[in-house]
Amino acid sequence: MAENVITLNNVDVFQQKHLVLSNVDLNIAKGEFVFLIGATGSGKSSLLKIIYGDLHIGNGEGSVANFNLKTLSDKEVPFLRRKLGIVFQDFQLLSDRTVEQNLEFVLKATGWKDKNLIIERIKDVLEKVGLRSKIKKMPHELSGGEQQRIVIARALLNNPEIILADEPTGNLDPETSEEIVMLLKQISQNGTAVLMATHDYHIIRTFPSRIIKCENGLVHEDAQIA
């Protein structure tokens, strides 16, 4: 069996004192592509926050990219985040810097020093998302779909084990959304697990995959859509 990159056993998820999800069991294997669904307020973002170390687990056990969530200290969180690529709905590129500078900023912040290695890595991830030619562009010179591809390139910089994508197609038209999901699928086939929260049932039908659903305070590991 493939090794798991995310394991949660019997985890309770709290926001402040409010129990959002209880007894969560979740296993995601290396290279798996999984949709995360559920109504507004059902706990999808809270679950993602547990995985990227923004919320502590209450009861239960958890491990993400070999980090033990139970004992995770604040100091360890940045190291956990390096094993994760995070992609949100809003593209969150720095608007006053070029694509290259946006990517360089992240590499430098995560300890990369060698100029040649930095430029090679930037070219490499841009190649992966099909936007090598946009390296010198400013974000406003790119379409929404292109900006989201750059965000995905940024998420890939440190060769993550997992991509967490929270509504990554929320601001995109249907055709561009499909292209983004195709790219994420391709990334998963190369060994990076992808967990993508979405409300878009058209996308879910177009790319049949395992579905995890948050509902009534519980997480269903193998859900179906109607």
Ligand SMILES: Nc1ncnc2c1ncn2[C@@H]1O[C@H](COP(=O)(O)OP(=O)(O)OP(=O)(O)O)[C@@H](O)[C@H]1O
């Ligand atoms: N910072 C917070 N403090 C207190 N309660 C919170 C906080 N963030 C979220 N909640 C509550 O936790 C519950 C789950 O919210 P969460 O954002 O995880 O849902 P979601 O499924 O991601 O929703 P959406 O689809 O709207 O993004 C909600 O009842 C919400 O009000």
